[in-house]
Amino acid sequence: MLEDKFGRRFHYLRLSITDVCNFKCNYCLPDGYACDSDRDFLTLPEIKTLVNGFASLGTSKIRITGGEPSLRKDLPEIIETCALAPNIQHVAMTSNGYKLESDIHKWVDAGLNSLNISIDSLDPRMFAAITGHNKLETILRGIDKAIALGVQVKVNAVLMKQYNEQELTHFLSWLKITPVTLRLIELMQTGDNQAFFNHNHVSGLPIKEQLLASGWGQLIRDKAAGPAQEFFHSDYQGKIGLIMPYSKDFCASCNRLRISATGKLHLCLFADQGLDIRPSLRAADSSELQTKLVELLGNKEATHWLQDGFTGATKHLAMLGG
Ligand code: SAM
Ligand code: SF4
Numbered sequence: 131m132l133e134d135k136f137g138r139r140f141h142y143l144r145l146s147i148t149d150v151c152n153f154k155c156n157y158c159l160p161d162g163y164a165c166d167s168d169r170d171f172l173t174l175p176e177i178k179t180l181v182n183g184f185a186s187l188g189t190s191k192i193r194i195t196g197g198e199p200s201l202r203k204d205l206p207e208i209i210e211t212c213a214l215a216p217n218i219q220h221v222a223m224t225s226n227g228y229k230l231e232s233d234i235h236k237w238v239d240a241g242l243n244s245l246n247i248s249i250d251s252l253d254p255r256m257f258a259a260i261t262g263h264n265k266l267e268t269i270l271r272g273i274d275k276a277i278a279l280g281v282q283v284k285v286n287a288v289l290m291k292q293y294n295e296q297e298l299t300h301f302l303s304w305l306k307i308t309p310v311t312l313r314l315i316e317l318m319q320t321g322d323n324q325a326f327f328n329h330n331h332v333s334g335l336p337i338k339e340q341l342l343a344s345g346w347g348q349l350i351r352d353k354a355a356g357p358a359q360e361f362f363h364s365d366y367q368g369k370i371g372l373i374m375p376y377s378k379d380f381c382a383s384c385n386r387l388r389i390s391a392t393g394k395l396h397l398c399l400f401a402d403q404g405l406d407i408r409p410s411l412r413a414a415d416s417s418e419l420q421t422k423l424v425e426l427l428g429n430k431e432a433t434h435w436l437q438d439g440f441t442g443a444t445k446h447l448a449m450l451g452g
Pocket of ligand 1: 157195448
C-alpha cells in the first residue's frame, strides 16, 4: 500500500488523460484552451502500465479527468483498461458533460461506475455565461440517462460570489427530486486566476451552518473517505458535499495522487512541480514504476500552502484535472 510519512494511505488515483478542453469556464480557462505545450499525452499502453503499477501498490479507485476527458477518441478503451486492472474496484470520471447524453452508454459498457459532472448554475443563461456554452439542457438530460443506467452521479459546482452565490435555493429544489450528490466546491486560487479569485472566493462554512440549521445532518465520514464533508436530509433524494480546501485540516484526510496527461506524478494539486515517471511507462516497466512511486511519495508534504496564496506550478486546474 502507498503510504506517506504522515501515515496517509493513497488508494485513489486521479489520472488526467488530456489537458485540452472545449469549454471556457471563467475560473479555469476564461480565454479557452491555449495549445502552449506539446500534446504528447499518455498512450493506451502507457496508461495500462501506469494503472497496473498503481493497482499493485493498493490503488482501488481511479478517476479519469482532464482538461475534458471525453474529447479523447479512445476514452472507452481507457475506461476499460482501468476497469480491467487487477484490484481496481471503482472507475470514475469528471467531465463537463458535453458528450454525456450521446456517449454515456459506451462509457458504462466499458466499465465506468461513477461520474462527476460540472454544473455551476442551473440557470441556462448563467451556465452559458460561466462556461461559454449553451449546453445545460443536454447535460441535464445526460444526467437522467446516467442515473437510469445505474451510474452514481455527483454534480460539481464551484462557488462564486458574483455568479452563483444566490443559487443555493434553486439547487436545493432540484435535489429534492434528483438522486445526485451536489458538491459545492470553494473556488481555489491558481497561477492564472488571482483577480477572479479575489473577487469571487466565498467560504463554504456559512452554507454548512445554513444546512445544519435547516434539518440537514452531517454524514459520519468513512476512514478512507476524502476531504469532502457530506450532508443528507430525509426530504431530499440528493445529498450535498462541501469541499473547503481553505479549512483547517483539509489535507489530513488526503487519499489521492495525481498523474498529469503527459505522465508526471503530482504529489499535491498545488505541488511545485510534477515528477517525471514517463520513462518507466514508455519502457512498460511496472516494477521500476512501483519502486519510483514509493520513493517519490517520501517527498509528499503535510499540506498545501494555498491559504498563503502559494499555488505551486498549477496555472489552472485543466492542467491536472482538479
Ligand atoms: N473538464 C472537466 C470538468 O470540468 O468537470 C474535468 C476537469 S475540471 C479541471 C475538474 C473540476 O475542477 C471541475 O469540477 C471544475 O469545476 C473544478 N475546478 C476547475 N478550476 C477550479 C478552481 N479554480 N477552483 C475550484 N474548482 C475548480
Ligand atoms: Fe474545461 Fe473543466 Fe476547466 Fe471548465 S473546469 S474550462 S470544463 S477543464
